[in-house]
Amino acid sequence: MNLSIHPSVGVSRLGNSIESKFYLSPDSIGGLPYDTDLYGNKLGPIVNFKDQSGAIKRQGQVFTVYDDKNNEITIDSPGISSIEWYVHLNNNSKWNGLLQESKFIKDRTKGFNINEMNLWVRSAHTHILDLSNTKKFLAVRDAMASYDPISSMVIGFAFSSACTVAAITVLELCDHDPQRISVYQNDVNLIFENYWAEHKKVYQQEKRWQNSEFWSRRN
DSSP: OOEEEESSSOOOBOOSOOSSOEEEOOSSTTOOOEEEOTTOOEEEEOOOSBOTTSOBOEEEOOOEEEETTSOEEOTTSTTOOOOOEEEEOSOOHHHHHHHHTOSSSHHHHTTOOOOOOEEEEOOOOSSOOSOSSOTTOOOOOOTTOSOOSSOTTHHHHHHHHHHHHHHHHHHHHHHOOTHHHHHHHHHHHHHHHHHHHHHHHHHHHOOTTTTOHHHHHHO
């Protein structure tokens, strides 16, 4: 199967805004960047590249995979078991600078440069990733820590677990102790099992939208 990626070259920017809002690069020649909701759905041309505080919003880039007949390839396409993306970090000086501005880990990262240029990236949905410590893995927010419209207790866990895994990653890089991630992974497995049992119990109590396509996918 011959595959192609569109666009062949994409541009994204970190910005310095602390808000979750972002915009996306043009998806056609001569197109304009467009504003989105938090899920990446188009809202129209971007009007303001800065947030209310004057900080620059983050800019993302959508990439699409096509086969030789110009059909879009997704995870649901026949014969596709997974789609993984690799990101090449062109300039890591900004990232290393941001580490030095952090409140809790700057002392541990002082003089330490993240110079791995081929980071492993994978989507994290409401289930445990097959691998959370693969080669060239840096950090990922927990797969289970996504927004749940009923049992939204995971919102707080998303923030706390993100801080935990960031600290563990730095310690592993500095101390070269691979067991830290393994212990953390076991803890996440246990937490997820408890969460999933609670998730099912809560959803079994919800009877208002039994025929809704959205809720049938959530169960």
